[in-house]
Amino acid sequence: xxxxxxxxxxxxxxxxxxxxxxxxxxxxxxxxxxxxxxxxxxxxxxxxxxxxxxxxxxxxxxxxxxxxxxxxxxxxxxxxxxxxxxxxxxxxxxxxxxxxxxxxxxxxxxxxxxxxxxxxxx
Ligand SMILES: [Cu+2]
Numbered sequence: 284x285x286x287x288x289x290x291x292x293x294x295x296x297x298x299x300x301x302x303x304x305x306x307x308x309x310x311x312x313x314x315x316x317x318x319x320x321x322x323x324x325x326x327x328x329x330x331x332x333x334x335x336x337x338x339x340x341x342x343x344x345x346x347x348x349x350x351x352x353x354x355x356x357x358x359x360x361x362x363x364x365x366x367x368x369x370x371x372x373x374x375x376x377x378x379x380x381x382x383x384x385x386x387x388x389x390x391x392x393x394x395x396x397x398x399x400x401x402x403x404x405x
Contacts, residue, residue: 320344321399323351323365326392328385331399337380341373351392355401356384358377364389380405 290387316330319339323329326345335341343353345365353373354361360378362371387397 286329287333291366299309305375313367321353323387323397324330325349326387326397327393328387328397328399330354332402333399334402334404335375337378337403337405341401342370343373350389351387351397352389354388356386358383361385361388375403 292310308355316333317335318330319335320329320331321328321333321344323343323345341353343362343365343369345351348367350364350366352362352364355378358378360373360375362373365371382400382402385399385401389397
């Protein structure tokens with residue numbers, strides 16, 4: 284191998300290490316969104332799957348033309364009706380870390396795909 288080749292190889296190795304270090308190393312295999320804002324529309328949440336620390340305040344924005352809600356299944360926490368064009372805050376204080384299904388409780392919306400997951404980390 285030529286000296287120039289070795290130099291290129293070394294640079295690739297070094298930049299690879301820098302990239303690996305920049306990734307943090309504590310992320311799960313998937314890449315869930317770290318956003319704390321969820322956009323609602325017909326019939327979706329964006330992002331559908333997100334991961335937040337415990338005690339986060341989520342912002343829910345209704346970009347659609349119908350009323351939507353964002354409810355965590357099974358624990359009685361979620362928004363009231365969010366009117367089109369409005370935003371509300373959902374305080375997750377006291378919600379135990381875990382993975383929760385999120386859905387819109389307006390008739391038919393979950394069935395049309397308006398659901399997702401929220402993972403709350405300790
Ligand atoms: Cu909805």
